[in-house]
Every structure is written in C-alpha cells, then in structure tokens.
Amino acid sequence: MGDTKWLNDDEMVLWQAFLTAGALLDRRIEEQLKAESGLSHVQYEVLVRLSAAEGGELRMSELAADVLTTKSGLTYQITQMEKAGLVRRRSCAADVRGVYAVLTDKGRARLEGAAPGHLRVVRAHLIDVLSDSQVRVMREGLQEVVRALGGE
Amino acid sequence: MGDTKWLNDDEMVLWQAFLTAGALLDRRIEEQLKAESGLSHVQYEVLVRLSAAEGGELRMSELAADVLTTKSGLTYQITQMEKAGLVRRRSCAADVRGVYAVLTDKGRARLEGAAPGHLRVVRAHLIDVLSDSQVRVMREGLQEVVRALGGE
DNA sequence: ACCATGTGCTTCAAATTTGAACCACACTGC
C-alpha cells in the first residue's frame, strides 16, 4: 500500500492544537471542579445527564454512552457517587437485569452548586476566546468529526 | 458575583461536540495504535517528540511538557518504554540531577512503522472530513484556546 | 417449552494516572 499522505502545515498545527487544547482544558476543568465542588469531570457529566433526563434517571448503558465512558467505568463511578449520596440505583421493572441510575436531591443540589463555576471555566477558555463566526464554523466542523466517528 | 451566563445553542453544541470528538477520536487512535503497533498514544507522542529533537533526546521535564503529561506520568512511561527497548535514559553532564530520554534505533523503527497507520486515522476522522477553510478557522480558533490556557 | 444467542451490568486483575512527598543537587544572596 502506497505512500503515506503526511499532514501539511495547517493540518499539522490543527491536529496539535486540537490535542493540546483538549488536554489543557480537561486539566483545568478537572482541577476547578475538584477544588470547588469535589467532583470529577465524569461525575459532573453524569449529574448533568441525569438532571436533564425524564424523572432524573437513566439506564446504566445509556448513561455510559452519554458520558463517553465504558460500562465498567460507569459502574465504578456510580458506585462512588452512590456512596457520596449523589445518586442511587433502582432496578428496572421491565427488565430484571436493567439498572437505573437515579439523581438524588443531594445530587441535584451538588450539580447546581457546581454548574456556575464549571461554566465560567468553559467560557473563559473556550467560548469567550472565540468569535461568533468561529463558534459556528467550529461547531459544524466538530459535528462532522463526531459523525465521522460514529457518534450517532 | 451575579448570575451565571449560560451557553446558547451554538455554544452548547460546540462544547458538547468538542468533548465528544476528543473522546471518540482518542479512543480510535488508542485502539488503532495498540492493535497495529503495540503502542499507547502517549508512547507514540513520546517517540514523535524525541525523533524530532536534536540528537533524538530530550530532558524529562521538557518531554513531559511536550506530551502534556505529568512528571510522574512520564517517569512511568519512559520506564515502560525503556523495558521495551524503545528509549533509554542518559544522565545529563551539565546537571547531575538531569536525565535525558534518548530514542533508540528500535524506537525510531517502531515510530516509522506506526506513523502511517496513525496518520490514516487522524486523516480519516479529523482532517479529511473538514474543508480547507474549516481547517484554517479551526486551527486559529484552537490556537486561541491553547493560548488562553497558557499553552505558551 | 427449549435452545442458542444476545444484552445489561458487574467483577476482576492489570495497567495507568494522579498528586503529594521526597531526595539530591543547583543557585542565589548574604
């Protein structure tokens, strides 16, 4: 199979910036969230998804897919969060194997406490450094990338 | 400290797509690299940086910064890679505390073997799904984000 | 009803990551 198509300068820089931005931003978010609310980013995302869902509950598998983690990874996190009282498990009536993760009042409160600070970080380092048109173009580009990766 | 400035639709979608694209792409890369070359993404990046450096060697701290990992994280990886013969350590003449990570021939060969496959994944899921103008805008936008995060 | 196969979640051990010590040395100013 033939020659490798290397990246040109723009492409190279884009790829590098994509990796760097992702890593640094994640780092900041992780720090901020842990310091200010005692949550990891995954846990925060779990709370977000649950609070947005009907009745504040979701099946484990769906939640795992939503927060982009593995099944076993989610099992671990939900166990932690259950110990912390942010979430509880409820078994599914229709399917005995099924499990719902349910947001508790404490969980919802924690999310509400954490959201503003989290938002500030996302704004400060991502959204607010971009112009409206950059936001639009990047939104479309990234959606395309997600599509290419089979993210629905 | 007043009200929280929430994200509008475009911003929300951008942020979500950014997270999703990053996570999914990383997953693909990790799989592909491990399957085809027995490397993790971090290890691949280490090889890339070393091969690009003068004499194929870099100080541990600089390398850690380059590949966006922590000092202890790099120590661990370099130890693994040293066992695999991809890299070796050399102590620094000027500063007794200093350590260089040095690329071995085997390491360079491994990188050369891995690069084409890796490139293909990056192209297939990121670069080639974007138009030239999207690449330019996203490059600039992401560089701005990196700057905002203090990535030099 | 029954078997074969698939699903949903958990469990397990191994690999990796994290962050806080820690050690040995470099450097600065006194």
Place this chain on the structure above:
DNA sequence: GCAGTGTGGTTCAAATTTGAAGCACATGGT
C-alpha cells in the same frame, strides 16, 4: 562558604481506567 529556596526526577499509595470474563436474564426461532 553557607543557609535558604528552587528544580529535576523519582517514588509511593490511592484512585481510576481498561478489557476480558462472568452471571443472570431476555429474546427469537423451532
């Protein structure tokens, strides 16, 4: 010279992630 502070790397234990099994049940076809 030398105390005080900073740096470069490593070490350590704890937390998390990963992927392969495993388990118990659901489902479709016969």
